[in-house]
Amino acid sequence: MMERCAIAGACLAVCLPWCTVSGQDVRADGPKQPPVSSRGRLPVTGCAGQPISDIIVITQPPFTDRLPKRLEWVRRTVRRTHVNTRDDVVRRFLLMKVGEPCNQIRRAESERILRAQPFLVDARIRAFDDEAGGVRLEVETRDDFSMIFAPMLQLQSPLLRGMRLGDSNLGGSATLASINWRDGRGYNDNLGVNVENYAFGRGRNEFRLAAQRNRFGQDMRLEVVRPYYTDFQRYAWIGSLGGTREPIEFRRGDLPRNALTVRREFANVGAVQRFGSVGRLRLVGASLTREVQSTDAHSYLLTRDGVRSDTSRAAVPTFRPQRVVRLNALLGVRAIRFVQVQGFDALTGAQDVRVGMQFGLVAGRSMVVRQARDRDNFLAANLYAGFGGTRSFMGLQAVTEGRYDRDTKAWDNFVSSGRLAWYFRPAIGQTTVVESEWSAGRDMRVPFQLSLADREGGVLGHGASRQAGARRLVFRAEQRLVVPTRLNVADVGFAGFAEAGRLWADQTVPYGISTPWRGAVGVSVLAAVPPRSRRLWRVDFALPISADPQRRFEVRFSSVDRSRVFWNDPRDVQVGRERTAPSSLFTWP
Template identity: 65%
Template sequence: MTAGGPQRCSAWLRAPLAVFGVAVCLASSAIPARAQQNTRVEPPRQPPVSSQGRLPVTGCSGQVISDIVVITQPPFTDKLPRDLEWVRRTVRAMHVNTRDEVVRQFLLLKVGEPCNQIKRAESERILRAQPYLVDARIRAYDDEEGGVRLEVETRDDFSLLFEPILRGSSPQFRGLRLGDNNLAGFATQAAVEWRDGLAYNDVLGVKYTDYQFFGGRDELRMEARRDPFGQRLNLEVVKPYYTDLQRFAWVASVGGTREPLRLLRGDVEQNAVNVRRAYGNVGALTRVGSVGRLKLLGLSLTREDERTDSAALLLTRDGVRPDTLGAPPAPYIRQNVMRANLLMGIRAIRFVRVQGFDALTGAQDIRVGVQAGISAGHSLRIGPAVDNDRFVSTNIYIGWGGEKWFAGAQGITEARYSKDRDRWENVIGSGRAAWYFRPAVRQTTVIQTEWATGRRMQAPFQLSLADREGGLMGHRLSQEPGARRLVVRAEQRLVVPTRLNVADVGLAGFAEAGRLWSERSVPYSLDTPWRGAVGISLLAAVPPRSRRLWRLDLAFPVSNDPNKRVELRLTGLDRSRTFWRDTRDVERSRERTAPTSLFTWP
């Protein structure tokens, strides 16, 4: 920590938002330290020179590494047509390439060490897993002295975040998200957000992620956000389990939320219950076994306090008012628990580099094999923690295939056993199964299904087909709630050839169908018939081979839902780094202390 760091920390820790104070303290201490590193007097360094023209050796086979050259490329490496060259110049003027030292921190190989093929491949894959890079290649060249010279070449994604929020109704401009995914090339994400709250508080948020916290492969994640009806604070420091070659992984997090959970109830106006959560978690894993087929063992200590208000509210356009329109939801049970948890995992995985699966043409590494993680905990009655329970969470993944086709499935389940009531409660499960088929370079077929369920819920929980992530296109206004959801999707993509070098462009046709089932513990839930939608999409990846897929979807609903509408939706997401993530309506009901940061392996 630099001089003056303790004084800054003490000032921030006296702030009303203690969690955010700790976060700002850590960030403000890390940035000057990094700045000092960059201002050290160093001998002049020659610019990296490509080894183009030399033939690469067949691979690393124990030769001594005499030099490592890093070449970082901007988003647009190829020249554009004369009329569009201004795009390339503008992007390069606004973009800072990833720093040489950032790339070197992710390498598992060092100068003077024997060149190892497994470490070379894993270093390449770890670089490709970073959200600010499009691709990475590590080639070995004969140095003509009995050793090898490694050339690490990376290409950046366009890092600027500029996401206006526009609506068809007045006011059309509702908000803005502005930031950078690779601030100054230092592997940090910083973003601010504002959104018009209309009759309620405006949304104000800040998000900061450092992918090389204090110069290592650890990550610092901070978020502070004021929502229209509450707030969210989160601070997490994690050492992700990037590769089988590392020995340890650990996580520490603390945070809290206050937000209303809206509950659909058919033709009656939706109401909401206010939910407050405070949580903390510290845990670590260690590797046992050989690379490629190993076990993980660890421990964690978790704290969770969740309470739900008994009074239901109506969140209207004009403000909040009491709910007097219908029967309120059943009362929810407060959870106030501290647990000691045993963490276990098995992993028999290899990685295959493919193109055009979740991205339009970009590269990604898919996991072939099996991996599973489990967390089993028992409550500790310490201080205010009074609950007496057990908790189990599992995360199982299976995948097989290669460059032409791939099939995979992943499921996450958690449940809490109350010893006071002698029964299992809050059983939440969700998952995804998908099949990719790429018979030609420009064609991809994707068939997938996603499911989610909640049973014996003692915490607020509800699913719908209106959810933006887990629901159906054309059903954003659906008012039907459920306890279980099944959605099946099919898509045929075609990449359209272009010589402009500005973006990759494609077309797609899709069809999807889904339905809901009821469960007694989920308020207002009901059984629905199958609903569906068909549509066409315009696809784009900017710059070319970017893994962020921009979609303009036009969907036509096929159902008898009275609230169905033709929908035009624009999205820009990168789904290539993880096989699947929980949808928002499922995630908000899960316990915050489950070790997803450790078991969601890249």
């Protein structure tokens, strides 16, 4: 089944960019003429209630500036293969229509919502005098580089370990479609399909579908959500379901890592409504959730040659199953404004940071429905605070959840994580980032460990560490410098960084120990393709500083866009959280 999905995804990725919309060819190099720009008309300093006589959308490809002669082939190739974002897709994110009064706040919010889309580099909305008492709005966007080509290479044979192929703006439709493969060595190869549409249902809705065959399990997820993009929205809603079957491994110091198979099913449907004025409001809603989880009692080893029995005498942890249906109350309080900045999470690209405070709360109580016999209360809280401006900014986000078992009269499955960060940009091309990240788990009902080896939450140079704990604290500092270039192909920069982290044990988390501080220092090569893209490509060269016997010099390649959301849980924290907490609904982009 997964092989058929992968073939279908590949065919879709090849065919869709050449389809037509409303009888017109939408290829970047096709005969369709772009809208006429308003350059030369009298610009308007701002919207002040003038009627909107027309809205013109101008979409630009990734490389708009001419490149040096020896690199001009790059620009031509991209323009031939790239499909600009369609006009009707851009219009779905606008909060204004022809005939309505021009409102400055709605104009700024529309511009910000467009900038928040991962398939765009930047967006601007300008107002021009139409010489008839009204205004003509010009919406100009520039696409990000949409081709996805990510080979996974290794030094020993075979050199090619895996591959991800796709397009992040398929046919200019704001749709990401990709297929991936990874060599399973002694197990099944990993095969997966991922589809994400950011303008689903001809509106500002998001659709996500992911299907993955793992080494000897699977991961299936489906989600349709209308995030709370702007205070002008009245409603936001979510519907999701999915299921996973996967092994969770434990780090046990000198013993080889063992694994337990975890099976989970989840479903969620909910909505919130806005009360209050723009900028200061409350969100009130409800959701119905279902969660089923079970962990095998048999422990085994995942070796390079396949599955082996665990013959060590170490105790095997046990976890209680869960089968629960809950009715949840959703509450949110928000007093937020947005400030446009450059060069914070991106190398030089623009992003909008949230200044102010917001708080989200999920409070649920279980119901006895058929086989769902668990009796509990569930509580999750999400706090964000941001202060500063374009030169200096400090942000804090903390996410905590826990479950109260009404039979045992005790709290369990307590998971907490967060990030505190300070950005300082004293001059163009220079950025200092100082941050701390923390994570913790206690009395877990699913296999759970934290380590400094985690790719997102750990410390560079310690990817092979065998030590684990229940709480983790990591400090990071980075100084970035953008190098001027006239090539117009990419923005380039360098960075120096230092990291330090440690773990603490808890008797409720298996095999956990308390460690001394571990550290790493290094340098990075940074790039953004095309220029001003918010996706940051980097190569990190890290030298570990610690007594961990598994420390090693590390060269890490990565590509990530962190400009949309201030904080995302690391992978080893996500596995411990309830799958039905509406994180997508309360993303607050």
